[in-house]
Amino acid sequence: MQAENDSLTVMLEAPDDFAGFRQAARVLLALGAAPEVVHWRWTDELSTQAEDGDLFADAGAADAGAAHAAAAGAWVADAPARVITPDALDRLTIAPGQPVHIRKPQLAVLRHACCHRNPGRFMLCYRWLWRLQCMPSLAGDALDADWREIERLARAVGREIHKMHAFVRFRPAQDEKGAPLHVAWFEPEHHIVRAASGFFRERFSNMRWAILTPGCSVLWDQECLQWGPGATQAQAPGPDAGEALWLAYYQSTFNPARLKEQAMLREMPRRYWKNLPETQLISGLVAGARSRTGLMLAAQPAAQRA
Known part of the structure:
Protein backbone atom coordinates (compact mmCIF):
# COMPACT_ATOMS: atom_id res chain seq x y z
CA MET A 1 0.00 0.00 0.00
CA GLN A 2 1.28 3.45 -0.91
CA ALA A 3 -0.48 5.82 1.47
CA GLU A 4 0.88 8.83 -0.30
CA ASN A 5 -0.96 7.84 -3.50
CA ASP A 6 -4.30 7.06 -1.87
CA SER A 7 -7.04 9.28 -0.54
CA LEU A 8 -7.52 8.22 3.06
CA THR A 9 -10.52 8.85 5.27
CA VAL A 10 -9.78 8.27 8.95
CA MET A 11 -12.91 7.39 10.92
CA LEU A 12 -12.69 8.58 14.53
CA GLU A 13 -15.05 7.46 17.27
CA ALA A 14 -16.32 10.90 18.31
CA PRO A 15 -16.06 14.59 17.41
CA ASP A 16 -13.50 15.03 20.23
CA ASP A 17 -11.60 11.76 19.75
CA PHE A 18 -8.11 13.12 20.36
CA ALA A 19 -6.77 9.71 21.37
CA GLY A 20 -7.87 8.28 18.02
CA PHE A 21 -6.45 11.27 16.16
CA ARG A 22 -3.11 10.91 17.93
CA GLN A 23 -3.02 7.18 17.22
CA ALA A 24 -3.84 7.67 13.53
CA ALA A 25 -1.50 10.63 13.07
CA ARG A 26 1.46 8.67 14.40
CA VAL A 27 0.96 5.94 11.80
CA LEU A 28 0.10 8.28 8.94
CA LEU A 29 3.22 10.33 9.52
CA ALA A 30 5.30 7.15 9.45
CA LEU A 31 3.56 6.15 6.19
CA GLY A 32 4.30 9.53 4.66
CA ALA A 33 0.63 10.40 4.12
CA ALA A 34 0.51 14.06 3.05
CA PRO A 35 -2.14 16.28 4.72
CA GLU A 36 -3.99 16.93 1.46
CA VAL A 37 -4.81 13.22 0.97
CA VAL A 38 -6.05 12.58 4.53
CA HIS A 39 -9.67 13.30 5.41
CA TRP A 40 -10.96 13.16 8.97
CA ARG A 41 -14.46 11.97 9.80
CA TRP A 42 -16.07 10.71 12.97
CA THR A 43 -19.00 8.60 14.02
CA ASP A 44 -21.31 10.47 16.34
CA GLU A 45 -23.34 7.72 17.95
CA LEU A 46 -24.32 9.88 20.93
CA SER A 47 -25.42 12.94 18.98
CA THR A 48 -28.97 11.69 18.31
CA GLN A 49 -31.27 13.23 20.87
CA ALA A 50 -33.30 10.83 23.01
CA GLU A 51 -36.94 11.88 22.84
CA ASP A 52 -38.08 9.84 25.82
CA GLY A 53 -37.05 7.07 28.16
CA ASP A 54 -33.77 6.69 30.05
CA LEU A 55 -30.94 8.58 28.38
CA PHE A 56 -28.41 6.07 29.68
CA ALA A 57 -30.32 2.85 29.12
CA ASP A 58 -28.70 2.29 25.73
CA ALA A 59 -25.11 3.05 26.74
CA GLY A 60 -24.17 -0.54 25.85
CA ALA A 61 -25.84 -0.15 22.48
CA ALA A 62 -23.83 2.99 21.84
CA ASP A 63 -20.64 1.10 22.66
CA ALA A 64 -21.73 -1.64 20.29
CA GLY A 65 -22.41 0.94 17.61
CA ALA A 66 -18.93 2.35 18.03
CA ALA A 67 -17.47 -1.16 17.79
CA HIS A 68 -19.50 -1.78 14.65
CA ALA A 69 -18.22 1.45 13.14
CA ALA A 70 -14.67 0.40 13.97
CA ALA A 71 -15.21 -2.96 12.33
CA ALA A 72 -16.64 -1.25 9.26
CA GLY A 73 -13.55 0.90 9.07
CA ALA A 74 -11.44 -1.75 7.36
CA TRP A 75 -9.98 -0.93 3.96
CA VAL A 76 -12.64 -0.76 1.24
CA ALA A 77 -10.98 -2.48 -1.68
CA ASP A 78 -12.84 -0.91 -4.58
CA ALA A 79 -13.57 2.55 -3.17
CA PRO A 80 -11.57 5.50 -4.51
CA ALA A 81 -11.42 7.06 -1.03
CA ARG A 82 -10.45 4.38 1.50
CA VAL A 83 -11.90 4.49 5.00
CA ILE A 84 -9.86 3.25 7.93
CA THR A 85 -9.95 3.52 11.71
CA PRO A 86 -7.02 4.33 13.98
CA ASP A 87 -7.02 0.73 15.25
CA ALA A 88 -6.85 -0.59 11.69
CA LEU A 89 -4.00 1.80 10.93
CA ASP A 90 -2.10 0.46 13.92
CA ARG A 91 -2.27 -3.03 12.44
CA LEU A 92 -0.51 -1.98 9.24
CA THR A 93 3.11 -2.99 8.74
CA ILE A 94 5.20 0.13 8.49
CA ALA A 95 8.91 0.74 8.36
CA PRO A 96 10.33 2.42 11.47
CA GLY A 97 10.76 6.12 10.96
CA GLN A 98 11.68 9.24 12.87
CA PRO A 99 8.92 9.95 15.42
CA VAL A 100 7.61 13.45 15.93
CA HIS A 101 8.41 14.79 19.40
CA ILE A 102 6.47 17.71 20.86
CA ARG A 103 6.42 19.17 24.35
CA LYS A 104 3.63 18.40 26.82
CA PRO A 105 2.23 21.95 26.70
CA GLN A 106 1.97 21.68 22.90
CA LEU A 107 0.24 18.32 23.25
CA ALA A 108 -2.29 19.92 25.61
CA VAL A 109 -2.92 22.70 23.08
CA LEU A 110 -3.54 20.13 20.33
CA ARG A 111 -5.91 18.21 22.60
CA HIS A 112 -7.99 21.32 23.27
CA ALA A 113 -7.94 22.38 19.62
CA CYS A 114 -9.40 19.01 18.60
CA CYS A 115 -12.45 19.73 20.81
CA HIS A 116 -13.32 22.86 18.80
CA ARG A 117 -16.37 22.87 16.56
CA ASN A 118 -14.30 24.00 13.56
CA PRO A 119 -14.79 21.20 10.96
CA GLY A 120 -11.17 21.48 9.81
CA ARG A 121 -9.58 21.12 13.25
CA PHE A 122 -8.13 17.64 12.73
CA MET A 123 -6.80 18.54 9.29
CA LEU A 124 -5.14 21.65 10.72
CA CYS A 125 -3.49 19.77 13.59
CA TYR A 126 -2.28 16.99 11.30
CA ARG A 127 -0.88 19.51 8.80
CA TRP A 128 1.13 21.17 11.55
CA LEU A 129 2.49 17.78 12.69
CA TRP A 130 3.36 16.90 9.09
CA ARG A 131 5.25 20.15 8.65
CA LEU A 132 6.94 19.65 12.02
CA GLN A 133 8.18 16.25 10.87
CA CYS A 134 9.72 17.86 7.80
CA MET A 135 11.09 20.85 9.73
CA PRO A 136 11.67 20.12 13.47
CA SER A 137 12.60 23.74 14.18
CA LEU A 138 8.92 24.58 13.64
CA ALA A 139 8.25 23.40 17.21
CA GLY A 140 9.73 26.64 18.52
CA ASP A 141 8.06 28.98 16.04
CA ALA A 142 5.29 30.72 17.98
CA LEU A 143 4.46 32.89 14.95
CA ASP A 144 3.76 30.02 12.56
CA ALA A 145 0.32 30.57 10.98
CA ASP A 146 -0.90 27.00 11.56
CA TRP A 147 0.25 27.00 15.17
CA ARG A 148 -1.33 30.38 15.86
CA GLU A 149 -4.65 29.07 14.51
CA ILE A 150 -4.33 25.92 16.62
CA GLU A 151 -3.73 28.08 19.69
CA ARG A 152 -6.76 30.22 18.82
CA LEU A 153 -8.98 27.15 18.70
CA ALA A 154 -7.49 25.83 21.94
CA ARG A 155 -8.06 29.12 23.76
CA ALA A 156 -11.71 29.15 22.73
CA VAL A 157 -12.12 25.58 24.00
CA GLY A 158 -10.35 26.41 27.26
CA ARG A 159 -12.68 29.35 27.84
CA GLU A 160 -15.70 27.18 27.13
CA ILE A 161 -14.53 24.52 29.60
CA HIS A 162 -14.09 27.23 32.23
CA LYS A 163 -17.60 28.55 31.53
CA MET A 164 -19.07 25.06 31.82
CA HIS A 165 -17.37 24.59 35.20
CA ALA A 166 -18.81 27.93 36.34
CA PHE A 167 -22.30 27.89 34.83
CA VAL A 168 -23.60 24.34 35.27
CA ARG A 169 -26.53 24.43 37.70
CA PHE A 170 -27.71 21.11 39.16
CA ARG A 171 -31.33 20.62 40.18
CA PRO A 172 -32.58 17.75 42.36
CA ALA A 173 -34.50 15.03 40.58
CA GLN A 174 -35.03 11.27 40.65
CA ASP A 175 -33.98 8.51 38.29
CA GLU A 176 -36.33 5.86 36.89
CA LYS A 177 -35.99 3.88 40.16
CA GLY A 178 -36.81 6.86 42.38
CA ALA A 179 -33.24 7.31 43.61
CA PRO A 180 -31.94 10.89 44.09
CA LEU A 181 -30.19 12.32 41.05
CA HIS A 182 -28.99 15.89 40.47
CA VAL A 183 -29.45 16.95 36.85
CA ALA A 184 -28.11 19.96 34.95
CA TRP A 185 -28.71 21.31 31.45
CA PHE A 186 -25.90 22.99 29.50
CA GLU A 187 -25.44 24.06 25.88
CA PRO A 188 -21.71 24.06 25.05
CA GLU A 189 -20.42 25.80 21.96
CA HIS A 190 -17.72 23.18 21.39
CA HIS A 191 -17.24 19.44 22.02
CA ILE A 192 -16.06 19.87 25.61
CA VAL A 193 -18.30 17.64 27.73
CA ARG A 194 -15.76 14.84 28.03
CA ALA A 195 -12.92 17.27 28.66
CA ALA A 196 -14.88 19.11 31.36
CA SER A 197 -16.54 16.14 33.09
CA GLY A 198 -13.51 15.23 35.22
CA PHE A 199 -13.95 18.46 37.18
CA PHE A 200 -17.50 17.51 38.19
CA ARG A 201 -16.50 13.92 38.97
CA GLU A 202 -13.91 15.16 41.46
CA ARG A 203 -15.94 17.99 42.94
CA PHE A 204 -19.23 16.11 43.29
CA SER A 205 -17.91 12.58 43.76
CA ASN A 206 -20.25 11.85 46.68
CA MET A 207 -23.52 12.45 44.79
CA ARG A 208 -25.13 11.02 41.70
CA TRP A 209 -25.45 13.58 38.94
CA ALA A 210 -26.10 13.91 35.24
CA ILE A 211 -25.33 16.71 32.78
CA LEU A 212 -27.54 16.89 29.70
CA THR A 213 -26.38 18.67 26.53
CA PRO A 214 -27.62 18.62 22.93
CA GLY A 215 -24.62 16.59 21.75
CA CYS A 216 -24.27 13.98 24.50
CA SER A 217 -25.10 13.38 28.15
CA VAL A 218 -23.00 12.12 31.04
CA LEU A 219 -24.02 10.36 34.25
CA TRP A 220 -21.86 9.92 37.34
CA ASP A 221 -23.08 6.94 39.40
CA GLN A 222 -20.43 7.43 42.11
CA GLU A 223 -18.28 4.77 40.45
CA CYS A 224 -17.75 5.71 36.81
CA LEU A 225 -18.89 8.11 34.13
CA GLN A 226 -21.53 6.77 31.74
CA TRP A 227 -22.25 8.38 28.39
CA GLY A 228 -25.62 8.70 26.75
CA PRO A 229 -27.22 10.44 23.76
CA GLY A 230 -27.92 14.12 23.46
CA ALA A 231 -30.97 15.52 25.20
CA THR A 232 -33.37 18.43 25.06
CA GLN A 233 -33.91 21.08 27.70
CA ALA A 234 -37.40 19.72 28.28
CA GLN A 235 -35.82 16.55 29.72
CA ALA A 236 -34.08 18.53 32.46
CA PRO A 237 -35.97 19.19 35.74
CA GLY A 238 -37.60 22.53 36.43
CA PRO A 239 -37.02 24.97 39.31
CA ASP A 240 -37.39 23.80 42.90
Missing part, protein backbone atom coordinates in the same frame (compact mmCIF):
# COMPACT_ATOMS: atom_id res chain seq x y z
CA ALA A 241 -37.62 25.41 46.36
CA GLY A 242 -33.86 25.39 46.73
CA GLU A 243 -33.52 27.51 43.61
CA ALA A 244 -35.83 30.14 45.05
CA LEU A 245 -33.58 30.27 48.12
CA TRP A 246 -30.53 30.71 45.87
CA LEU A 247 -32.21 33.59 44.02
CA ALA A 248 -33.06 35.29 47.29
CA TYR A 249 -29.44 34.96 48.41
CA TYR A 250 -28.13 36.25 45.09
CA GLN A 251 -30.39 39.29 45.24
CA SER A 252 -29.55 40.07 48.86
CA THR A 253 -25.78 39.99 48.26
CA PHE A 254 -25.86 42.14 45.12
CA ASN A 255 -23.83 45.31 45.73
CA PRO A 256 -24.87 48.16 43.39
CA ALA A 257 -21.80 50.23 44.27
CA ARG A 258 -19.52 47.53 42.86
CA LEU A 259 -21.42 46.90 39.65
CA LYS A 260 -19.22 46.76 36.51
CA GLU A 261 -21.48 45.82 33.63
CA GLN A 262 -18.79 45.25 30.99
CA ALA A 263 -16.72 43.08 33.32
CA MET A 264 -19.85 41.10 34.21
CA LEU A 265 -20.64 40.49 30.54
CA ARG A 266 -17.08 39.34 29.87
CA GLU A 267 -17.30 36.78 32.66
CA MET A 268 -20.94 35.87 32.01
CA PRO A 269 -21.71 36.31 28.28
CA ARG A 270 -25.36 36.74 27.42
CA ARG A 271 -25.57 33.45 25.51
CA TYR A 272 -25.40 31.60 28.85
CA TRP A 273 -28.12 33.66 30.51
CA LYS A 274 -31.08 31.63 29.34
CA ASN A 275 -29.91 28.60 31.35
CA LEU A 276 -28.85 30.42 34.54
CA PRO A 277 -31.63 30.99 37.09
CA GLU A 278 -29.98 34.07 38.62
CA THR A 279 -29.88 35.95 35.31
CA GLN A 280 -33.61 36.58 35.46
CA LEU A 281 -32.77 39.07 38.24
CA ILE A 282 -29.86 40.83 36.54
CA SER A 283 -31.78 43.36 34.42
CA GLY A 284 -33.80 44.54 37.39
CA LEU A 285 -30.77 44.61 39.68
CA VAL A 286 -28.73 46.62 37.16
CA ALA A 287 -31.53 49.12 36.64
CA GLY A 288 -32.01 49.43 40.39
CA ALA A 289 -28.26 49.81 40.93
CA ARG A 290 -28.12 52.85 38.67
CA SER A 291 -30.94 54.61 40.48
CA ARG A 292 -29.61 53.66 43.91
CA THR A 293 -26.12 54.90 43.01
CA GLY A 294 -27.61 58.17 41.72
CA LEU A 295 -29.53 58.65 44.98
CA MET A 296 -26.41 58.00 47.06
CA LEU A 297 -24.44 60.55 45.05
CA ALA A 298 -27.22 63.08 45.27
CA ALA A 299 -27.37 62.66 49.05
CA GLN A 300 -23.72 63.61 49.46
CA PRO A 301 -22.88 67.21 50.37
CA ALA A 302 -21.73 69.35 47.44
CA ALA A 303 -18.26 69.76 48.94
CA GLN A 304 -17.75 66.00 49.15
CA ARG A 305 -18.91 65.52 45.55
CA ALA A 306 -16.38 68.12 44.40
